[in-house]
């Protein structure tokens with residue numbers, strides 16, 4: 090069966106600084122994957138390339154068998170490949186409900202906007218209580234929920250999540266983790282996440298990204314535990 094997403098030989102650079110050096114990875118049908126590794130080694134850049142926000146200098150991105158390497162971001166979203174942007178990229182003066190309505194801009198998204206909105210409010214009751222509130226007045230955790238909610242309004246068939254729990258309090262992190270688990274049960278995800286427990290709970294397979302390359306692929310059979318992942322992050326003295 091064709092993979093949902095294929096990344097072949099992706100290279101990317103900021104100016105003359107090369108950040109991605111020939112990344113190969115894939116997402117199978119119905120599968121969720123996790124990307125992890127040290128800070129600054131290219132995970133966010135890879136997500137930006139997949140969602141069309143940055144063009145690679147070499148390589149190919151295929152979604153559902155279609156080459157999307159040169160496609161514009163709205164076209165990629167309309168195919169169902171959607172990235173949840175960090176909460177701080179929302180339009181500050183727009184209300185919660187308005188943001189969610191506006192996010193459903195593609196034809197398939199508009200067709201199911203009512204159901205999507207019910208799903209988002211079911212997952213995040215805090216958002217349902219704050220319909221008219223402006224995004225800039227939300228807490229960091231609520232902004233993150235709104236950002237994920239907006240991505241869900243786009244009718245995703247594969248959802249890209251970049252450190253969704255970064256900077257959140259333990260309580261909010263837990264609340265978001267429950268929602269993310271529920272989301273990933275129906276929509277496969279590609280998640281970059283530093284929280285090892287959450288990463289392991291969301292992803293079927295993991296890729297360790299170091300120096301802009303896939304250093305290691307970890308399948309279900311390898312099933313690393315929390316300690317082993319920590320060692321890959323920090324070396325064998327991790328505790």
Ligand SMILES: Nc1ncnc2c1ncn2[C@@H]1O[C@H](COP(=O)(O)OP(=O)(O)OP(=O)(O)O)[C@@H](O)[C@H]1O
Pocket residue numbers: 103108127128129130131132133134135
């Ligand atoms: N807009 C930019 N202009 C120039 N360099 C950038 C830009 N964005 C990222 N970089 C550099 O590219 C490299 C990879 O960054 P990237 O954000 O992809 O890594 P990351 O693995 O996601 O890190 P983190 O976990 O800290 O988010 C870093 O050295 C970073 O400084």
